[in-house]
Amino acid sequence: MSSPLVLRTVAELRRTVAGWRAAGERVALVPTMGALHPGHVSLAGIGRRTCTRIVVSIFVNPTQFAPNEDFSAYPRTFEADLAALEAERIDAVFAPGVPDMYPDGFCTTVSLAGPAAAGLEDRFRPTHFAGVATVVSKLLIRCLPDVAVFGEKDWQQLAVIRRAARDLDIPVDILGGPTIRESDGLAMSSRNVYLTPEERAAAPLLHRVMTRCAERIRAGEPASTAMAEGRAAIEAGGFALDYLETRDPDSLAPVADDASGPLRMLVAARIGRTRLIDNIAVRPVAQH
């Protein structure tokens, strides 16, 4: 086992990637905010399928947090992250500082519509996706990987990034990795450390409710009926619900009850001071 290279500046990153490219290697980038868990690590495994070099970026991006959100409290566990990545044979960690990413005078952002304005996360975090798309565009342009891997856990984010990479002609394959869960169904998240023991015990309800609603929709019940009962069950379980919706998986547009075809269920809910998001496939492929 050897430690990953730790790269702090765009110049170091470009020099390292250029060396690999000159040797004919393929490079995958896995962008993260650190506080790594097995969900993050699984994305590196997806990059490994087609690439010989893996870069994991660790950057807690201030521009995707609203002033009332948890930027300063967000867990930062760099040494433990490095140890976890060493065990996974990651080649490099790109961990720039805020002034390197956003030098004085920085004033350019990516502006979004489409899946970024679907009325899901954007309704509750109106500045979030501009921050995400800007930082991800910068990371992709800095690294110019062959492949970049993102988690399905953040389904709307994945749709936004796919669209932005296509629209901005960034030459990279965007891959999605399945959501890694705890054994009781809770989606792994760096923010789960905020949960008190009682909240942690309640948290798997979100996945349970979604699973039950999806089964009922597949059995022929109208999505609107199943969703209404799902919303009530989540609120009865002690959550403040932001949304529970079924949408088209790509555009994230609403889908009529009688439509067939792919369907994704997405949820966001708060318990105590923690906001959890999750999603599952209702109908993963078009049905004829």
Ligand code: AMP
């Ligand atoms: P974050 O550090 O939370 O910004 O996440 C970095 C990447 O890991 C994003 O692409 C997330 O969607 C992905 N991710 C986070 N949690 C999971 C999970 N439980 N399973 C799979 N991917 C995840």
